[in-house]
Amino acid sequence: MSSVETTAEFTTRSPGATSSGAGIVLLTAGGVLALLATTIVGSTVPALSAELGAGASVHWVTTAYLLATAVAIPLGGWASLRFGVRATWLVGLSVFVVGATAAALAPDLGTLVVARGVQGLGGGALEPLMLTAVARAAGPARMGRVMGVVAAAMSIGPLAGPVLGGVAADTVGWRWSLGLVAVLGVAVLVGSVVTVRDAERTPVRLDVLGLALLATATSTALVALSRGAQAGVDARLAGLVALAVLGFAGFVLVARRRGAGAIVDLGTFRYPGFAPGIAIMALLGLSIYPLFFGLPQYLVSVAGLSASVAGAMLVPYAVGTLVAMPVAGRLSDRLGAPRPVAAGALVALVGAVLLVTSGSSTPFVVFVLASLAIGLGLGSIGSPTVSAVYRALPVPLVPSGSTVLFIGNQLGGALGVAVLAAILGASGGADAGGWPAAAGATPFWLAVVAALLVAALAPALRSPAPSSSDGRPAV
Structure with missing residues (x-):
C-alpha cells in the first residue's frame, strides 16, 4: 500500500470509532480511568493491609491488575476487529466497573485480588481501544494535535491516583477510592452508549495459541522484573526469565506463520x-x-x-x-x-x-x-x-x-x-x-x-x- 493510499484510507472516516468530539472526550475519560485504577491503590496499601490483615501478600492487589492487563491488551485488539470498537469498548468498561465495584466491597484479601484481576481484564483493554478509536477519528492531518490533547489528559491519571487514594485512606477509607472509580466508570459507560459509534468489523478468528503465548510471556516478564527488584538474582528468577523468553520466541514463530490472522500482526514492523x-x-x-x-x-x-x-x-x-x-x-x-x-x-x-x-x-x-x-x-x-x-x-x-x-x-x-x-x-x-x-x-x-x-x-x-x-x- 502506498503512502498516498494509506493516508487516504486513514483520513476517510469509517463509520467508526467516534461520532464527534464528545466521543473522543468519553474515550479519553475511559483511558484516564484505567490509568487512575492502576495507581490509586498504591497509597491505600497500608490501610487496606491493616484492615484485611494482608501482610506481605498485599502486593497481589496491584500485581493481579497488571497481570490481567497482559491478557486484556492483545485480546481487546482482536475483539475490536471482530466485534467492532463500540461493542468491545462497552464490554471492557462494563467488566471494569464490575471489578471495581467488587473490589470496593471485598470482605477479604482473596476476594479483593480476584476483583482487581477482573477490573484489570476490563481496564487493560480500554487504553489501546481508546488510542485506536481516536487515531481513526483524527486522521493523519490532525493526528499530532489530537494525540497531544489526549496525552495531556491521560497524564492526569498517574498523578491523580496516589493523591485521591491517599486522601480517601486518611478520611473516608480506602474502599471509597475504589468505589469512586466504579462510579466514574458507570458515568463513562452511560456516556459512551450515546457517543461511541460502531466501527467496521473484520471476521477474524481468535488466535488462541498466540494469545496464550503472548499473555504468558508478558505476564511472566512483569513478574520476573518485579521479583528481580525485590529478591535479586536466584534460580526462580532465572526460570521466569527463561519462560518469558521462550514465550516471546514461541509467539513470534506462531505470529509469523499466521500473518494477518495472528493475535498481533507482526507486519506492523515492516x-x-x-x-x-x-x-x-x-x-x-x-x-x-x-x-x-x-x-x-x-x-x-x-x-x-x-x-x-x-x-x-x-x-x-x-x-x-x-x-x-x-x-x-x-x-x-x-x-x-x-x-x-x-x-x-x-x-x-x-x-x-x-x-x-x-x-x-x-x-x-x-x-x-x-x-x-x-x-x-x-x-x-x-x-x-x-x-x-x-x-x-x-x-x-x-x-x-x-x-x-x-x-x-x-x-x-x-x-x-x-x-x-x-x-x-x-x-x-x-x-x-x-x-x-x-x-x-x-x-x-x-x-x-x-x-x-x-x-x-x-x-x-x-x-x-x-x-x-x-x-x-x-x-
Whole structure:
C-alpha cells in the first residue's frame, strides 16, 4: 500500500470509532480511568493491609491488575476487529466497573485480588481501544494535535491516583477510592452508549495459541522484573526469565506463520518508523516510572526535603507535560515528529543531568527546574511519537499497533522500576526500606541514557504525508 493510499484510507472516516468530539472526550475519560485504577491503590496499601490483615501478600492487589492487563491488551485488539470498537469498548468498561465495584466491597484479601484481576481484564483493554478509536477519528492531518490533547489528559491519571487514594485512606477509607472509580466508570459507560459509534468489523478468528503465548510471556516478564527488584538474582528468577523468553520466541514463530490472522500482526514492523516509535515509548516508560516512584524518596532521604515538599516536586513535572504535549502534537503535524521528539529528548536530558549532579547541598530551585525540564522534555516526546506510530500504519493494522505500543511501554516501565529497586537494594536500601544515602543520584542515570537513546532514534520516526491546502492528501 502506498503512502498516498494509506493516508487516504486513514483520513476517510469509517463509520467508526467516534461520532464527534464528545466521543473522543468519553474515550479519553475511559483511558484516564484505567490509568487512575492502576495507581490509586498504591497509597491505600497500608490501610487496606491493616484492615484485611494482608501482610506481605498485599502486593497481589496491584500485581493481579497488571497481570490481567497482559491478557486484556492483545485480546481487546482482536475483539475490536471482530466485534467492532463500540461493542468491545462497552464490554471492557462494563467488566471494569464490575471489578471495581467488587473490589470496593471485598470482605477479604482473596476476594479483593480476584476483583482487581477482573477490573484489570476490563481496564487493560480500554487504553489501546481508546488510542485506536481516536487515531481513526483524527486522521493523519490532525493526528499530532489530537494525540497531544489526549496525552495531556491521560497524564492526569498517574498523578491523580496516589493523591485521591491517599486522601480517601486518611478520611473516608480506602474502599471509597475504589468505589469512586466504579462510579466514574458507570458515568463513562452511560456516556459512551450515546457517543461511541460502531466501527467496521473484520471476521477474524481468535488466535488462541498466540494469545496464550503472548499473555504468558508478558505476564511472566512483569513478574520476573518485579521479583528481580525485590529478591535479586536466584534460580526462580532465572526460570521466569527463561519462560518469558521462550514465550516471546514461541509467539513470534506462531505470529509469523499466521500473518494477518495472528493475535498481533507482526507486519506492523515492516512499516518504516513503527519500530523506532515502539522503542521510544519503551524508553519513555523506562524514564517515567522510576521518576514517579523514586524522586520523592530521593528528595526526602538524600536532599533532606520534607515529605510534603518532596511530593509537591512532581507538580512542576506535571505542569511541564500538560504544557508540552498539545504544543508538541501540533508541531508534529506541521514539522513532523523527529524534530519535536529530538528537542524534547535534549530538554529532558538537561533535567536528568541536573538530578544526576544533585546532592544534599543542591539549592531547592535546581530540583524545581529539573522536574520542570523533565516534564517539558518527556511531554514533547510522547504525543509526537504516538502520532508517528499510527501514521506509519494502514488502518487494518492500527489495533495491532496499539497492542504492541502498550506492551512495549508497560515492559519499559517495569524494567525501569526493577532497575531502580535493584540499584537501591545493592546500596543497602533493601533492608532499610528506602533510598540509602550510598545510592546518591545514581538511579537517575536511567533517565540520562534513555534521553540520549530517544534523541538517536528520533530521526527514524514517520512524518505526516504532504497535504494540499484543503487538508486532503496530496497526489
